[in-house]
Amino acid sequence: MPITVNGNEAELPHDPRVSLLDLLREDLHLFGAKKGCNQGACGACTVLVDGQRVLSCLTLAVQCEGRHVxxxxxxxxxxxxxxLQKAFIEHDGFQCGFCTPGQICSALGMAAEFDRGVPSVITEDFDDDGVALTPEEIRERMSGNLCRCGAHNGIVAAIAEVHAIQGDRTDSREAAA
Known part of the structure; x- marks a missing residue:
């Protein structure tokens, strides 16, 4: 069974040791996800698998069989x-741009985690309907994605703006009810 990448079916590599990152970059010629540390420490390779953020350098391509990347x-x-891509531009959420694709994919996955009620290390009481995706929450939740240029303030501002426009966690719950 193939995997789906950006809405298109792709064949899995014959070698089960091939990482998702190498499949994306070397076989599918999708160069957005970057090979930074290749050890899962920088987040430059972050992509979404079935809507959840993963480090593609640590994920085997065969683990994504039948899934949507x-x-x-x-x-x-x-x-x-x-x-979110527009907000990164408007808020100068990038400088060299190397980490930007991973930051954007991670931010989308992070916001979905927040909306599902997944707490972070600094979340005091997630049962409280007043929990907001504050700059501090964003920084904590995005701490696995490094920016060596120092564009963190713009990244946080872009994420906060887009999440506020799309509705906070309380609004999402009310809409679902």
Whole structure:
């Protein structure tokens, strides 16, 4: 069974030792996910697998059989860039741009985790409906994605803006009810 990458079916490599990152970059020529540390420490290779953020350098391609992989290249739609991509530009959430694809994919996965009620280390009481995705929460939840240029303030501002526009956790719960 193949995997789906950005809406397109792709064949799995014959070698079960091939990482998802190497499949994306070497076989599918999707260069958004970067090979930074290749040890899971920098987050530059972050992609979404079935909507959850994963480090593609630590994920075997065969683990994604039958699953949906989304890279930064698959986020833009017919109407242009994804709102988070636009916000990164507007808030100078990048300098060299090396970490940006991983930051964006991680931010989307992180916001979904927050909306599902997954606490972070600094979350005091997630049962309280007033929990907000504050800059401190964003920094903690994004701490696995490193930016060597120092664009963290712009990254945090972009994520906060897009999450606020899309509705906070309380609004999401009320809409689902």
């Amino acid at each position: 989304m890279t930064v290249e698959g986020l833009a739609g017919d109407n242009g860039l994804h709102p």
